[in-house]
Amino acid sequence: MISWNVRGLNDPRKCLVVKNLLWEWKCDVVCLQETKIASMNRQLVCSLWSCPYVDWAVLEANRTAGGILHMWDKRVLDKVEVMVGTFSVSVKWKGVGDDFIWACSGVYGPNENNERGHMWDELVGIQQYWRLPWCCLRDFNIVCFPSVRRGETRLTLAMEKFSEFVEELNLVDLPLEGGSYTWLSGSDQPAMSRLDRALVTLDWEDHFSNVIQRILARPISDHCPILLEAGAMARGKSPLRFENMWLKMEGFVDRVQSWWNWHSFVGTPSFVLAKKLKALREDIVHWNCREFVNVERQKKQLLEELKTLDAKEGDFGLTDGEKCHRADLRSQVEHLLSLEEIS
Template identity: 60%
Template sequence: MVSWNVRGLNDFQKRLVVRNLLREWKCDVICLQETKIASIDRQLVCSIWGCLYVDWVALDADQTAGGVLIMWDRRVLEKLEVLDELVGIQQYWNIHWCCFGDFNIVRFPSERRGASRLTPAMEKFSEFIEDLNLIDLSLEGGSYTWSSGTNQPSMSRIDRALVSHDWKQHFQDVTQWILPRSVLDHFPILLEAGGMARGKSPFRFENMWLKSDGFVDRVDS
């Protein structure tokens, strides 16, 4: 899967760049953010990823901000038996969660170039991740996912993947990579999984258990 804040897809030349990179990466699921397109149709989807075996869902936007386009190869998702989860199960709490994209916030000072202190916004973001019991996957291939592109650029890691524990147990060898940046200020993020896990999952201790009343006494007994 690839997540990428493209900062607008109205320009034909930019769509051509995006299309060529998607062909090179050969991903099964693509999430493009900030499309800035009011209405996305099949013709536009085909111009970005091709028409063969592609399905999509889009959140429309205006020409200045917003908009999300998710595209996927239906053959792969049907094989993995996760298509229903992607396109709209009503019981959201019963599915495996993978939330990835541009969160526009960092967790730690080390994720923003030149930052030296932990801010309240950083603390709230970490609390959000902990409260939902999500895993913040480590990033391979670089430290930052956004750069201003100036001579002394501002840089930060504001793009990331957050997954639930059952999602991570469902797939093997999950790795999050930073891909080379092209004409945009955001680096694409690749989430790669080796395949679905089979058999019994290994035991893993969850830090959230420590917050449960009586947990320590139960372990002691």
């Protein structure tokens, strides 16, 4: 599962980066906060997640503020019920493979203290209404302890209310791997906080084995994507997806024509067509592995460097040279992801 405050999806280039990262991460559940999209539709959802089995629920933005998009793979989870609140989108699912019924809430919290009480009430109401194993993916826009905000030493009333919410519902605040902070302001003296996290109930954690929460690299946005890995989710075989970068390779169309003509089968027209398509698929898969293995390796290396620099900034700070290097890394990642545009 991925939870990510993308800070707006109105920029086509940003949407392309999100789309290709989601394809690479192969997730079953995606929760995007602060979409800033006032009217969501299937075409836009499918343009963000190239999963043909996608279903979704949405809290639309107030003009260009806020907004939550909750997406999932229908091969893995069947929707039972949806609740859309003021600060959250919650879905009750039944696992396709194991019939396990659980709920997940995607949350984008307010910045004003006087509104946070309403958010806590909304989430408590959702959890107590369903009384199910529950996972909460969110950007609460508040931390629960001074230690998860750089330079903070004072325990505020808002932090105390957050901690009371966690204690009241007996939630597990999963450990975070890969860094201490999930939000960095990007200024010369950046503010840093752990605003993004997953909270789960004990029965949810008991069902999903080896739950791990970790930070991923952030080529866009000032929030890091959060990956929540949980066992016991299984999907069917992923289909071959056409990647537009193939058309940018000289001779690709001629290769496909040659492969198609090379294969010969005997049988009914439908049988021959199915066999030739299967053989062509294998040819394309093998060719793709040979031609683009270096691109894939380079992209993973760049994303790992980005994550390392973000973690270093949280712990020790970055020099001006390292900040320039990080900006260059983001530009390179965006370029590589644009090559991998998927149809």
